[in-house]
Amino acid sequence: MxxxxxxxxxxxxxxxxxxxxxxxxxxxxxxxxxxxxxxxxxxxxxxxxxxxxxxxxxxxxxxxxxxxxxxxxxxxxxxxxxxxxxxxxxxxxxxxxxxxxxxxxxxxxxxxxTEEQKNKWLGSLLEGEIRSVFSMTEPDVASSDAKNIEGSIVRDGDEYVINAKKWWSSGAMDPRCKIAIVMGKTDPNAEGYKQQSMILVPFDTPGVEVKRFVPVFGYDHAPHGHAEVHYNNVRVPVSNMLLGEGRGFEIAQGRLGPGRIHHCMRAIGAAERALELLVTRANNREAFNSKLVDKDTIREQIAESRVEIEQARLLTLHAANKIDQEGAKAARKEIAMIKIAAPRVSLNVIDRAIEVYGGAGVSDDLPLAAHWANARTLRIVDGPDKVHLRDIAKLEIREQL
Structure with missing residues (x-):
């Protein structure tokens, strides 16, 4: 309820x-x-x-x-x-x-x-005056297992030296981008989830190199964009470390729980708009002597879309409520479930709308194609479906045995 x-x-x-x-x-x-x-x-x-x-x-x-x-x-x-x-x-x-x-x-x-970190960066972000980057994923390792991340963060006196090759650093092409949060290894010999740390890197620091922008299904997502960014012997003060060495995964979990709610609800919003566009097109278009909206196949698509959207919305709201009541860790299974369900539903509904619009549906005259590309990307962002399916099964088995 x-x-x-x-x-x-x-x-x-x-x-x-x-x-x-x-x-x-x-x-x-x-x-x-x-x-x-x-x-x-x-x-x-x-x-x-x-x-x-x-x-x-x-x-x-x-x-x-x-x-x-x-x-x-x-x-x-x-x-x-x-x-x-x-x-x-x-x-x-x-x-x-x-x-x-x-x-x-x-x-x-x-x-x-820290108060120093907040004073330096948070105010400008809260005001929307600057943009930021989250540099985690790397092209040379399977980043779906974040323990694989090889970028290094090594202390040298009062500084940390960062060497990393990152990509899908969203926002890096934006001229307003001023700060990055970079994830890398501070101690390769520590236990698995204690090797990684996160550190603040001002984007104008010497050694930060934006190599190229990375398009998504041909979309450049300008002026925001996604980029491959290399951090070449980048030096920042020790005070830029977030929370402490070895606490990168702790930060990531605190960051990703609510973030997945955001992603999934936005995907549901895109599906709702696609369904509205589908119904509008079907009502205004005739083929083979009748309106599309009167054809059984179209009505079935409308009904299937409504069922799927409601299911995904309820599941996502349930996960959001559980985070509020018990915290993101307790809601791990529910968060993983919505991360699979919502993008799939969004893709299904958008695809049906594209089909009803025909050639117009795959063009840039409508928002459908861009929303489809966004929803398909979401099945990889913050962990691919297969990883979430593995986690759901593990948690389900643990609860039942």
Whole structure:
């Protein structure tokens, strides 16, 4: 049974829906036009900052932060409803300062950062003035098992020296990117989950080299982008270490639990928008002497989509509520389940909508193709399906035997 939203949650949801209708959807084409008209796609379209200012003025800002002094003061469960709405548009999360990887990086600083680290970086991130990077995945190892990560973080007096080759460092192409959280090994001889640490690296530090941007199914995701970044003998102060040596996995688990709720609810939002587009197209299109919406095959697709979306939403909200009540560690199985279910559902529904639109569905005239690419990528982001299936089975067997 769904819990009722608080009055604050209801109010923010209503205001967010209105803002999306009045400001975000009408400006999606403006965003693309401005992006394509610029000298470089890595420049920020002016409409982004305009919409951010409007969202901030209405209090639709940092909605993901449970601390009422820093953000909206919502639970994971309450924020999930808002996250779904933002997921309907690929440009929306940044407009409300609720975009990955900045959300996760801000959460890391809030939970684990020292006062010095917070004073230096957190304020600018909370204000949306700068962007950040999370550098974890490496091209030369199977990063689905994060113990494989080989990037090194070695202490040398009052500094750490970082040598690592990372990719899928989202946000690294953004000219506003100023800080990276880098994961690497501080002690290769420690027990498995104590080898890794996380450290803050200012992005203008000598030795930080953005080698190339990495497209997703041909999408460059400009001006945000994903990049291969090399850290070549990068030196940062010892004070940049997060939480302490050997605590990288502890930070990762604290970061990824809520983050997976965000990803999954956004995927459900994308599925809802795709279903709306499907029904609209089916109602306006005729083939073989009748409207598509009157054909049994189309009606079956609509029904299947509704069933799948409701299942995924309920499962994700259940996981969010369990995190609120018992913590991310206790909700491991539920988090793994939604990470599998939500992207699959999103892909199914978006694919059906693409089919009904035909050639238009795979073009950039509609958001469907970009949402599909995003949802397919989500089956790999934060761990591939096979890893989560393994974890679910392990936990299920442990509970029953």
């Amino acid at each position: 769904l819990k009722e939203l608080s009055e604050k949650g209801k109010m923010l949801r209503k205001e967010l829906i209105e803002f999306m209708d009045e400001e975000v959807y009408p400006n999606e084409e403006v965003y693309e036009e401005q992006l394509n008209a610029q000298e470089s796609r890595w420049m920020i379209p002016p409409i982004v900052e305009e919409l951010k200012a409007k969202a901030k003025s209405k209090g639709l800002w940092n909605l993901f932060i449970p601390d009422a002094e820093l953000g909206a003061g919502l639970t994971n469960y309450e924020y999930a409803f808002l996250c779904e709405i933002m997921g309907r548009s690929l440009i929306a999360p940044e407009i409300f300062n609720c975009n990955a990887p900045d959300t996760g990086n801000m959460e890391v600083l809030i939970k684990y950062g």
